[in-house]
Amino acid sequence: MDRAPGTSVRLKLTLSYAGFLMVAGVLLLAAVWAFLLRYVPDRALIIPGSTGTSLHGVFPVRSSLLHVFAPRAAAVLALLLAFGLAGGWILAGRMLAPLTAVTDATRLATAGSLSHRIRLPGRRDEFRELADAFDTMLARLEAHVAEERRFAANASHELRTPLAISKALLDVARADPERDTGEVLDRLHAVNARAIGLTEALLLLSRAEQRSFTRERVDLSLVVEEATETLLPLAEEHGVTVEIRADLTPASGSPALLLQLTTNLVQNAIVHNLPRNGTVWVSTGPAPTGVVLTVENTGEPVPPRLLATLTEPFQRGSERVRTHHAGVGLGLAIVETITRAHDGTLTLTERPAGGLRVTVELPAADPPPDRRRTG
Template identity: 35%
Template structure:
């Protein structure tokens, strides 16, 4: 079995590269100097430098001179080679030190990556130095940690809120059962009341679980896309809330222009239904409910509408252009500060003063979160703007077919 040599570290490779390049350069320099030296000292004398009458000992002196020059050249070559070896050794040590200095930011990034977990993602490298490639790598790593920190914080908050929301109907169910069982002779009316309370709590838990499942599916992206019309989805959702609209005497204004769209019909239908149900739930009796669909070519840029709760970029409404479709739902209701509108898209955030006294506004708190997640899954976005005098205008914008 062949033993494989251990792989060299990048620091060792850089050091060997520095030393090899210096050796090649130094060797070429020594060779060039030696060649030039030999040519200079061994070239024949010019004719005007040769005496007309030679001394008897001329050949003896010439031979002795050649020996001296040969010895001097050989000695010079040996000294040059020794000096070259010394300089190569020193250059290797200096290269090792320089490589370590240059790679210190990478070592810091590696150490930070090893320490990173869900409890210390707030740490940042904040590498010093000029804006070079290593500095850019460190800043990119810091931005990645920032995104991970925000994602983990959102996940922890979501889990905590979901646990609290699920605990409430379960607690109501258990209380209703225990109170009824504690009575020695419970009447049929009391059993029926208990059954009604349990059914209501169970229905609330089921609605919350369904909303959580829809939110999870929408965050996984679009699967099995199909062609449909956003106006048809809005019309179907309006039919489902027609009875509630009549009960609350809402003023309906509907403009459903053809809006062809391609996507996951289940997710799109859920987003549209949540928009309309929220508009009814958090409306005032006799208030306005306006539903409009539109289709056109996108020439706008991001930032034209305030209170954005969706994703930007090159999707519909971004700088990328292209055909778009949108559904806009407006309602009357409690007045919402402009700086609090974006918070409504966070899971389980129902806003201030949005619960009605009769309990009809006690929803799951996931409606607009689902709308935003569905929009992002389809490359679109969701926006909300508070209306003067109260209420909200929410726009779901998607890429057209």
């Protein structure tokens, strides 16, 4: 926001230091003067010869002392003022130096340079805590921007691929009018369906990140039943058995998003499974801090280095079992985003016998009002 120019903080601190020093000096001189007035008489009798002079009589001592004390006190205050201004300017500059470093780093970040770090040396204090917090914010911003750029590049590549394939099929059909149009149309239909699926997945990912949904009471056991029933033909096609152990599990969230989360997990477990006689286990139940949804599947061992990247967008688990139902590479990324939007946690672990175990822990729904009154 635009602001009118004002006095610098350094000048304000300098004037504050100098003013405080002047007040302390005035109080000190006032204390000295009060002390002198207490122990020095108002008048004194001078006897000739006692002071080395021939003067005699009564003289006003306090008034004479005031004439001597006042100019010297003024000189002391002037020195204190000069010393306070000079010293305050130096001290204020040293105290505000960390803020200058933070300001410079902010300007660099505003210009687009997020790799700069303040790394303020010294022991911990308020300024260093501010600098450390700013460095942490810059690191997170840099990682977020890098992730967004990588996501945009991957999304552009994924969207360009079906468009390029469609163009190539149309060029082939135009160059060879005698070619069977039914085959070309089938392939175009498949490519177009993949592009639509990718676009819908990107839109779902964006909506989940914005958290633009109303929280409702959702029974995860019913969600699991609906998702598995929908994916039963896919499981039969892959020769995978789906086993469900779902108790009443009330969660708080969006029914549509939680259904999408469960569908993605079960579909991923079916597709990335053994070539035949595979199994998928889906269970729901209470957890110490909420409710939990667990999806396990048999399959080949998952390398630890691959396990850490499966929730990244457009990661299809290239080293896992490949099938013709590869998806668009956003399944687990959408799961992680929906989980985070529901203030939950997502955990991926390798099963000792091979395959993957995915655990989603979500906040539990509040008990119904009638149950809370009776309890």
